[in-house]
Amino acid sequence: MIIEVSDLVKRYKDNLAIDHLSLQVKEGEIFGLLGPNGAGKTTLTNTILGLTAVDQGTIKIFGQELRKNEREIKRHVGLVPQDIAVYEDLSALENVLLFGRLYGLSRKALKEGVDDALEFTGLTHLQNKRPSQFSGGMKRRLNIACALVHKPKLIIMDEPTVGIDPQSRNYILESVKKLNSMGCTVIYISHYMEEVESICSQIAIVDKGRIIAKGTKEELSQLIVDDNVLLVDIESPNYSIIDTLKSLPSVKDAMIDDHTVRIVSADKNMNEALSAFLKKGVTVTKVSTNTPTLEDVFLTLTGRALREGSN
């Protein structure tokens, strides 16, 4: 195991941010961490990075206890923060050099690390430009380069694709896969379900400071395989239909997004649910079924949409 978190507790006054959480991440995985706003993902990563002290529990990274070997462990961990944490008035090269120096790299390792990190992120030709001259995608790539300069064994990426164009997003996702193929274990935190689905070998869903589900995408889908998802398009948004649907014994969950009502039912027979639309006088324009996705798993387990807000 590259990370072993046991019985972790973190309180902020009366707020229990991490609630007796345990987690294991194997070496070589791309581990996806999903959770809604305030679920405790950032607190969890901050504790793993030694930025936040824990009230209870232990964290072992590379088999060593974090509290006792923090400096040594940090030499092999990289963080791509959600915010673009680079100096706007320094060039890309100077930014990457700075982080390389912070990891105490020798002159030779520093040069090699900087060259590799810039090349990996496709910024070699822009190394003398300042981030203020970069597009959002380029800045995100520089943010990644700063975390790769010391060639970490473990890299934690917190929402690395927020606010960028699809082309840059694909570039970053491919980079994550490539990093992983080079032997780097990745913890990938994202609100983009499709990203997690496409690149993560293991996924954990965090809610209210606890891991409420963990496994591969298939294993998680299995958790709600007996559920049926029905998507009903209606002519005009009607929120009262949700209460009606939720009151039905066969309906596990219902929600509305614009003109589409999404119904999760344990019963394959959806007549009862569809009748509710007729009874409420809601005009149905389209009906379709859906195979369970991670989004469905997430909704079913947490009762909340993943993108209610960013954490």
Place this chain on the structure above:
Amino acid sequence: MAVFLNNLKRFMKSKLTLGLSLMIPIVFIVVAFSGSGTQRATVGIIDHDGTRLTKQMIQTIKGQADVARVTDKNQRDQLINGHVDMVLIVDKGFTSSIIDGRPMELKGYHVTESNVSAGLGAFIGGYLQDMELMAKQAQGRQQSFYQALDQYNQNHLRLNVQSADGQARQKESTLNSLGFVIYGCLIMLIALPSKLIVEDKEKKIFDRFFTTPLSLKSYNAQHILSYVLLANVTIFTMLAILAGGFHASFGPSIFNVYVVLLVFSIVAISIGVALSAVVKNTRQSNALTWLITTPLAMLGGCFWPLEIMPSFMQKLANFTPTAWGVKALTKLVYGNGLSDVIIELSVLSAFAVIFFLLASWRRTDIAH
């Protein structure tokens, strides 16, 4: 040393930082030195003795200050209304007491809040000391004393006296300027660290730094070191301007003054770094910088002599690094060496250590 090197780069790239670090103290020096250098005291003298000595003394004072006519009746009003900075009363028998070797005190009154008369007071004190010395040599013989006095007034001794007075005034001006230099350093060196560190926090670079093996103590120490380097440049510039441009009198060695200013700068930087540990944004940092620096400067005697403050304020001043800096500089300017300011330097160093520890105290959480 990554943070140190990075800060140097940030200084070089920020023209505002570089400009301010040089301009603030320079502006303060020019204002302080120009202002104090042109002041000339007006003294009112009431001569009840009316001897050759007292008349000669008044003539000598005229070379140093404007002398106004005052009487016993109006002397108080003249002083209060600011028509004179100082009133001197020469009592009957003053001259004979000096010649007989039992010098009578020369009564002098001045407004407490004014330090304009300080240089003149020092000059008169020196003049009277010379008279006492001549009286001693004359062994009570009036004729011998006046012969010596005539020589004193005619020969080179007079030039020496004037030179001593010039130095006293120059020392006073230097001290005034150094008070403003301390204030300038205080503003710059508290504002700069808190600005840069708070910027790191606002951009989330601060949190990111500590995902690397860098410790908070090392981060703070490297910040302090980089500002010390910048402070060196500023102090060199300031001393060069004071010495070259204003012929400031620094006592036995300008190097001693440099050492005290450098130690004081480290205290100011440590305060700035400690401040950055508690503020959340640059607005708070700016507001607190002014809130801290001005009272520290006022209480510490940067703008006026500590002695003119009430005794409880003087006691309170002992808890400010500015007061210890001013005390050390005053001693140096008035002829003492570094060994005489060991206590002041030790107290300043203790201030620096305390603020550094406050800044580097490992809080439970770096990230919030």
